[in-house]
Structures are given as C-alpha cells and as structure tokens.
Amino acid sequence: MTAAGAAVSLGAAILSAIFAAMVLKNFVERRKPYNLMWGVGLVMFAFVAMTQVLAELVGWSEGLFKAWYLLGTSLVAFLGAGSVYIAHRRLGHAFAAYVLIVFLAFLAAVALTAVNPATLEAFSAGAPPSGEAWAVSTPRGFSPLLTIPGTFALIGIALYGLIRYRLTYNAYIAGGAIVLAVGTGLARFGIPSLIYAAEFAGIALMFVGFWKAIEWAKEHRKATPGGGPPPAVGAGEPQTTEGVDATPK
Numbered sequence: 001m002t003a004a005g006a007a008v009s010l011g012a013a014i015l016s017a018i019f020a021a022m023v024l025k026n027f028v029e030r031r032k033p034y035n036l037m038w039g040v041g042l043v044m045f046a047f048v049a050m051t052q053v054l055a056e057l058v059g060w061s062e063g064l065f066k067a068w069y070l071l072g073t074s075l076v077a078f079l080g081a082g083s084v085y086i087a088h089r090r091l092g093h094a095f096a097a098y099v100l101i102v103f104l105a106f107l108a109a110v111a112l113t114a115v116n117p118a119t120l121e122a123f124s125a126g127a128p129p130s131g132e133a134w135a136v137s138t139p140r141g142f143s144p145l146l147t148i149p150g151t152f153a154l155i156g157i158a159l160y161g162l163i164r165y166r167l168t169y170n171a172y173i174a175g176g177a178i179v180l181a182v183g184t185g186l187a188r189f190g191i192p193s194l195i196y197a198a199e200f201a202g203i204a205l206m207f208v209g210f211w212k213a214i215e216w217a218k219e220h221r222k223a224t225p226g227g228g229p230p231p232a233v234g235a236g237e238p239q240t241t242e243g244v245d246a247t248p249k
Contacts (some may be wrong), residue, residue, distance in 0.1 A: 013049035041078030059124035080153030172209025
C-alpha cells in the first residue's frame with residue numbers, strides 16, 4: 001500500500017468523474033448514443049480509480065478486486081462503442097450490442113469465479129494489481145474480447161479523424177488511449193507498476209482532447225453556421241463532420 005498510488009488514483013478518479021459528468025450532461029441534452037457509451041465508460045473509469053484508492057488505503061479485498069478487474073477491463077469497450085457510433089450509427093448499434101452481450105457474460109464469470117487470497121495479500125503488501133489473482137483463468141478469457149476491439153475502435157477512429165479531416169484534438173484522444181493501452185499491456189507482460197500512472201496520463205490526455213473539441217465546435221459553428229466541414233478540410237470533403245469526429249459532443 002502506498003500513499004503515492006492512492007494520490008495518483010484519486011487524481012484520475014476526480015478527473016474522470018468530471019469528464020463523465022460533462023459527457024452525460026451532453027447526453028441528457030442531446031440524446032446522442034455516443035455520449036451515453038462514452039459516459040458509461042468514463043463512469044467505469046472513475047469507479048476503477050476509486051477502487052484503487054480504497055485498496056491502497058485499506059488493502060485489497062475480493063470485492064474490490066472483482067470490481068476493479070470487471071470495470072477496468074470493460075471500460076475501453078464502451079469508449080470504443082461511443083467512437084463507433086460517431087463513425088457510423090448502424091455499426092454503432094451492432095458494436096454496442098456486442099459489447100453489452102460480452103460484458104454481461106463477463107460479469108457472470110467474474111461473479112462466479114473465486115479469487116486467490118494469497119495474491120490479494122501480495123497486492124495489499126505492495127505488489128501492483130494484475131489479472132493474476134483469479135483462481136482459474138475463465139474471467140481473463142473475456143479480456144481480449146473487450147479490450148482489443150474497444151482499443152482499436154477508440155484509437156483507429158480518432159486517428160482517422162486526425163489524418164483525414166485534420167481534427168487535431170483527436171491526437172489527444174488517440175494519445176490518451178495509446179497510453180492506457182501500453183500501460184495495461186505492459187502489466188500483462190509482468191510490468192504492472194505503470195498502471196496507475198498510465199491511467200492518470202491517459203485520462204488527462206483524453207480530457208484535453210475533449211475540451212479542445214468543445215472549443216473547435218464553437219469556432220466551427222461560428223465559421224460554418226450551416227453545419228458544413230471546417231475551412232481547413234478543403235473542397236471536396238463531405239458536407240458533415242458526423243462520422244469523423246471521434247469525441248463526444
């Protein structure tokens with residue numbers, strides 16, 4: 001247990017909670033499904049970070065570990081679903097349905113699988129948490145079904161908007177997602193100490209991208225009241241940015 005780990009996780013929890021509140025406010029106002037999926041993913045992120053704060057202060061329990069693993073594994077799939085909705089509404093429906101089905105099966109597996117008490121004791125003694133705590137590997141089998149497509153969707157759609165339409169704020173979205181993917185990926189290869197730092201850096205980058213997207217949208221509405229593409233895109237591009245803007249509005 002470390003005060004530094006708790007402090008970094010608390011910072012990530014506060015930032016992601018603010019981020020989630022802003023995105024869900026947009027959903028309430030506009031009823032766009034991408035805001036809902038991003039909002040759910042960000043709420044999951046905030047809960048993951050808070051479980052880390054509690055675990056660092058009082059030690060890991062089976063309940064804390066299960067919540068941490070379930071939500072931490074699933075959140076990127078919900079963020080990815082939000083980005084797919086922006087790219088294509090019908091594909092978004094299909095991707096969201098896939099994510100929900102796998103998530104429910106994953107939830108059942110997590111609820112029914114025991115955790116190794118000795119591993120939890122090691123986490124509480126200072127070892128960074130990882131997916132190795134399960135008594136059997138069943139829950140870990142669900143991880144790539146959520147993390148791989150979610151990460152590819154989140155990063156890929158952001159990069160597409162950045163490269164093709166010069167939506168520079170997508171660089172922060174993609175960068176934050178890459179930081180998260182690298183940090184959690186290294187944990188699977190026995191380097192789990194970067195998880196907390198990667199979470200904070202990743203959510204901070206994505207939040208900056210979101211904020212810059214808000215500023216871009218304000219300027220875009222002033223420059224093109226009819227809703228056309230930004231002037232930087234140039235002639236010949238489609239007359240809407242729907243489907244290329246990989247951030248929640």
